[in-house]
Amino acid sequence: MAPAAKTNIALTIPEPGKFELVERPYPHIKSGYAIIKTEIAPICLEGSRIWSEHDFEFHDDPEHLGHEGVGTVDEVLPGSNFSVGDRVIVFQGDHCGHCHACTQALSPTYCDANDPDLRGVDGSAMKGIQNRNESPSGGFAMERYRIAPEANLIRIPDALDFRYAASANCSFGVGFSNQEAMDVKAGDTILVGGVGFIALGHIISALYRNATVIALARNPYRIDLMRRMGVEHIVNPDDDDWLEQVLALSYKGQGVDVAIDGSGVTYYQEKLMKAVRKYGQVNFSGHTPGAHLELSPLHHVIDPAHTLFGQHDVRAKDRERMVRALCNPKVQAMVDVMITHEFPMSRAGEAFDIQVGKQCGKVYLWTQQ
Ligand SMILES: [Zn+2]
Ligand SMILES: [Zn+2]
Missing domain, CATH: 3.90.180.10 (Medium-chain alcohol dehydrogenases, catalytic domain)
Structure with a gap:
């Protein structure tokens, strides 16, 4: 047969x-x-x-x-x-x-x-x-x-x-490739907001690069995951002084080097853009259909000299280099948490x-x- x-x-x-x-x-x-x-x-x-x-x-x-x-x-x-x-x-x-x-x-x-x-x-x-x-x-x-x-x-x-x-x-791939494109490196301070699997991937990439990570987060389940990955700084975006808390964690209080949105939600995007230092970078890695950010080229781009960047995929x-990073035991331990x-x-x-x-x-x- x-x-x-x-x-x-x-x-x-x-x-x-x-x-x-x-x-x-x-x-x-x-x-x-x-x-x-x-x-x-x-x-x-x-x-x-x-x-x-x-x-x-x-x-x-x-x-x-x-x-x-x-x-x-x-x-x-x-x-x-x-x-x-x-x-x-x-x-x-x-x-x-x-x-x-x-x-x-x-x-x-x-x-x-x-x-x-x-x-x-x-x-x-x-x-x-x-x-x-x-x-x-x-x-x-x-x-x-x-x-x-x-x-x-x-x-x-x-x-x-x-x-x-x-x-x-x-997840990790999108974070890693966006951070290669933005040249995130040791000593940088990275602020992430809207934390789901895209932002978790960004966090793994940032910690692999020895950057300091601050998360704007409210979901206790995901805060626990971030703590287990080694994120030291979690700020509640609903706090009245969330921005002061973030700035205090950046070098000389000047603002973070890179802010990354994983959600596509304007609640986070607006906050993230405010926390970036002069000549810093804003990264959009998440998307939500129908979300529209109020954007003033003068106030949001030229005055702070910000670079806006975003990219799907790897x-x-x-x-x-991403596959090499995935062979690293510390990256694997963080992926196990994710x-x-x-x-x-x-x-x-x-x-x-x-x-x-x-x-x-x-x-x-x-x-x-
Ligand atoms: Zn996908
Ligand atoms: Zn082609």
């Missing part, structure tokens, strides 16, 4: 608060792509507004979910630089090889192939990957088998566990509920279980 044909299992969210695992045919690939057997798909927006409100980004929908992940190469075509069995991190999105982001080794989110205005919703990002490969499945991370362009894979060193490597996307040029929950994909609903409740750090789904 012939062995049964390999199939794929994908996670879907047909209606808010309900998930289903559906069977689909095993993916097909074309030259330049690999099929990855995903082991861990960390939860990003799937466990917040997608689960509770069915509010999707352009690249996902009820049938197609997940963009973060690590796994093992399951199939490549002749001539590939990868081999079956290679353990890899997948950086989300496609790779055109010719645009500014691709030629300058920037984040693949900014590749022309991932721009819905240039390629259309069905031709960009993860949907574009699945459609360009004429595949019946595999564009997305919350599937047992996933397609990725080889240019957006990096091999995981043998000594590095999948659990640590899986923080390379929208620049290709930062991948190797990963508060792990579930088999067959129990994804419990994982999403926990993330909606905000009593968590980063939550992982093990897609093969």
Whole structure:
């Protein structure tokens, strides 16, 4: 009897608060792509507004979910630089090889192939990957088998566990790459606000760089995580004198070198901008749909000489240094604190509920279980 044909299992969210695992045919690939057997798909927006409100980004929908992940190469075509069995991190999105982001080794989110205005919703990002490969499945991370362009894979060193490597996307990875771009270094004072898994990733990166971290935070669960990571200074943003408290912790009271928002919420963004020293940097790493900051170029940028910066994802040029950082035992100890929950994909609903409740750090789904 012939062995049964390999199939794929994908996670879907047909209606808010309900998930289903559906069977689909095993993916097909074309030259330049690999099929990855995903082991861990960390939860990003799937466990917040997608689960509770069915509010999707352009690249996902009820049938197609997940963009973060690590796994093992399951199939490549002749001539590939990868081999079956290679353990890899997948950086989300496609790779055109010719645009500014691709030629300058920037984040693949900014590749022309991932721009819905240039390629259309069905031709960009993860949907574009699945459609360009004429595949019946595999564009997305919350599937047992996933397609990725080889240019957006990096091999995981043998000594590095999948659990640590899986923080390379929208948690530690985003923090690390934003801080490389901003040149955060030892002696800097970093203020973070709106602390969820993005800001926790920033905190790990800042402590790895021997920067001093101050957090504006109110959620006791996440304050406990930060204390366990080694954050010494927590300021309650509801305190009338929150700004004086933050300034007193900065060099000569002049303000922090870098302020980082992980939430996309104006409550934090407005406060963070006030606490930065002259010529300091303001970083936006979180986003909330519909949030609009009142911004005066004179008062918020020119008068304080602030640089505003933000970036999704991880620049290709930062991948190797980020993987090296993940091999550091102190970074691993902090990532262990950040990963508060792990579930088999067959129990994804419990994982999403926990993330909606905000009593968590980063939550992982093990897609093969
Ligand atoms: Zn490109
Ligand atoms: Zn993400």
